[in-house]
Amino acid sequence: MWAFAAFGVVSYGLLFQSVSSQATISYTTQYNAPCDERLTGDNGTFTSPNYPNNYPNGKDCRYGISVTPPKVARLTFTDFSLEPGYDFLWVYDGNTTDEAYEIGKFDGPNTPGPVTSASSSMTVRFKSDESVTRKGFQANYAAVDKVFSTCDIGEYLCADGVTCIKAWKRCDGNRDCRGGDDEDANKCAKIFP
Ligand SMILES: [Ca+2]
Ligand SMILES: [Ca+2]
Secondary structure, rough: HHHHHHHHHHHHHHHHHHHHHHHHHHHHHHHHHHOOOEEEOOOEEEEOOOOOOOOOOOEEEEEEEEEEOEEEEEEEEEEEOOOOOOOOEEEEEEEOHHHHEEEEEEEEEOOOOOOOOOEEEEEEEEOOOOOOOOOEEEEEEEOOOOOOOOOOOOEOOOOOOOEEHHHHHOOOOOOOOOOOOHHOHHHHHOOOO
């Protein structure tokens, strides 16, 4: 009898937890629905919310792009106008918004040049603040072949295969490569035994 009662309380507790977390997830999804996008084709187009009309205030949108490996993604802006200094668009290499993987940050009225990832995925984040809006942006992406860099003498090629840094920046305590492989503890130990 007591054992059953206790079981009933536990299972009720679990049920309640799972219902409330589902409610949280669907609320979040709905809130971000007009804004977050997953783009999984090998090419596509996306825009800021409401484009070609002005974007709303207080938006924080993620566009997750994945192309077929070993291809990488090249992003090309066809229109661009954000409030300078307050509304921003960031581009990251990979499925992340970690600043170590940032490959572009843009604002203002000028259309940025193309941005290419080093991996098969790319994340674009667009954030507007609480006042003043502009038209926003329209962008295309396409799967392209990765072009590996050949670094000059005196440079180090990062693990992404495309970024060259000055050789003296290797193992100097600052993360200069995307992801920070220039500071890899094992490799640095070999250079300075
Ligand atoms: Ca703004
Ligand atoms: Ca470094």
